[in-house]
Amino acid sequence: VYMSGFGNEFSSEDPRCPGSLPEGQNNPQVCPYGLYAEQLSGSAFTCPRPANKRSWLYRILPSVKHKPFTSVPCGDLTENWNEVEPDPNQLRWLPFTIPKTTEKKVDFVAGLHTLCGAGDAKSRNGIGVHVYTCNTSMVDRCFNNSDGDFLIVPQQGEILITTEFGKMMVEPNEICVIQQGMRFSVDVFGETRGYILEVYGAHFELPDLGPIGANGLANPRDFLCPVAWYEDRKVPTGYTVINKYQGKLFACQQDFSPFNVVAWHGNYTPYKYNLKNFMVINCVAFDHADPSIFTVLTAKSTRPGVAIADFVIFPPRWGVADHTFRPPYYHRNCMSEFMGLIKGHYEAKEEGFQPGGASLHSIMTPHGPDVDCFEKNSTAELKPQRVAEGTMAFMFESSFSMAVTKWGLHTCQKLDKNYYQCWEPLRSHFNPNWKPGKQ
Known part of the structure; x- marks a missing residue:
């Protein structure tokens, strides 16, 4: 189940807990059902109203309850743009290899590979282009990008994305956006591959239409965000939260599922879009x-x-x-x-x-x-x-x-x-004796 509209102010509560959204205020002294109120801000507090992004989450335990973050290996995820010398040539890659389950189990985070990019997450200005190739669902671990937004483009295999806001099934020919700071986990159903555009310092929005007028391109109503869904689950062996911060990966442990949001409201949400609706x-x-x-x-x-x-x-x-x-x-x-x-x-x-x-x-x-x-x-x-x-x-x-x-x-x-060779056979068709009307 989804709600439609781009950038709308939404409210959602898990039907198992009717009335879990506070009425009349965001942060009452005691929240319904004994929940904790937590705000997730995707913009500065003082941004103009059209650009101000925030959501209130009402959860069983707040996200602050975790052990300290420690550095973990980044694999092929990087923000080091000076690893090799610049290359101005036309570049093309053959389909990226998906590891076989019989050889190695690789989940979404382990299967992230940075292909190119520029800028700096510290100064909040730049981008990264990644591919993901994986074969295994994430188990008792989630990902949190403190550096920017992920625009995910599945190419092979559908992915079930569990977020703090609810669940989204995203198939090839659909895209989804997980905005900065939102925790999510990815389930896959076999060999899976796709592309990711990461943006630091700005959020995605619909382009202005100008002379096109009011209608055309991607329509706001076709963007879907999830409805509230929670799990109240203890994880005595430890639940791992992986945090991408300043281009590096860090991990912390907690003993409960982070997807414990019973209700939420706001305009800062994950969302998906089907490209056939363009x-x-x-x-x-x-x-x-x-x-x-x-x-x-x-x-x-x-x-x-x-x-x-x-x-x-x-x-x-x-x-x-x-x-x-x-x-x-x-x-x-x-x-x-x-x-x-x-x-x-x-x-x-x-x-x-x-x-x-x-x-x-x-x-x-x-x-x-x-x-x-x-x-x-x-x-x-x-x-x-x-x-x-x-x-x-x-x-x-x-x-x-x-x-x-x-x-x-x-x-x-x-x-x-050999990519350059696709242009090598181009030949001159120049005719200095050409006259109007002649081919």
């Missing part, structure tokens, strides 16, 4: 619109119109433009473009770019359709046709110049060193 805006005359028309969520910077990160998708749609090379144009850009593929075949590179893989085109690194795509679409009959049917590609676009990690360049062993 209302596509597209060209109906000529030329190729910029990919910004496919923005689902944005995390704004302090510069107007410039994002820390945009989450952009390339969904099924109609192509009808006349006198136009319809696929993406050749391009150099002042933004970094990380692309992933959930399913199908991306129109500009039908070979090589595979579901579960990725590509990175860094700031001012040229990129565009491969030679087969260019030749085919330069002579194609321009009749209306479906584009990207059965496909869902996405892009994490950022104003940061992202560095690739050692894991991404070397350890994962999935870097396609």
Whole structure:
């Protein structure tokens, strides 16, 4: 069960405890059912009302009751952007390997790998791009990101995410956002893989629509947040809370489940969204619109119109433009473009770019359709046709110049060193004797 709407003020209580939400005030002297009141703030107290994010949680025990945090190994999760020398080349990765259960049991946290990123969690300004590859559910342990928001894009295998606010089942072609400071645990049902965009210092929001008007792109009503669900469970052997803090991992122990919130209310919640609900805006005359028309969520910077990160998708749609090379144009850009593929075949590179893989085109690194795509679409009959049917590609676009990690360049062993060759056969079509009306 979910509640719909983006950024709404919600209230929810577990039906097992009717009346568990206090009436008329947030923090009464004694809460109903003997619960503790705890506020989770996702913004400064003095933020303007439209940007002020907070939720009140009414829980069996407060989250402050735990043993001290101690440092634990980070595995392939990192914020060290200087591990290896910068690489401005076009980069592409083959599908990332999912460990076999018979070889090693790996849960969501152990299966996190940082691919690229920039900035600094301490100064609250930056991003990280991660992949997760896992095969085992988290048992008596949860994750808490003190550095920023996680936008999770499942590619293979559904994930059941238990949060302090309730449960969410998230399948491929859906996304979810776990905002800063929210504790969550992930159950999987076999070999599982996906992508994560982490943003420090800003929260995701719907992009402004401008001349589009009131309707289009992602509609607020299609975003879903969970309803309250609690477990009153003692864990004598110890429940582990893993905290990502300043780019490192720390763990503490407590003897009870952290998912003990009986009721809550506020506008700071986890949420999910089904990409099939995206209302596509597209060209109906000529030329190729910029990919910004496919923005689902944005995390704004302090510069107007410039994002820390945009989450952009390339969904099924109609192509009808006349006198136009319809696929993406050749391009150099002042933004970094990380692309992933959930399913199908991306129109500009039908070979090589595979579901579960990725590509990175860094700031001012040229990129565009491969030679087969260019030749085919330069002579194609321009009749209306479906584009990207059965496909869902996405892009994490950022104003940061992202560095690739050692894991991404070397350890994962999935870097396609022949990627550049998809453009090598491009040949000159220049004709100095061309005249108007001649091909």
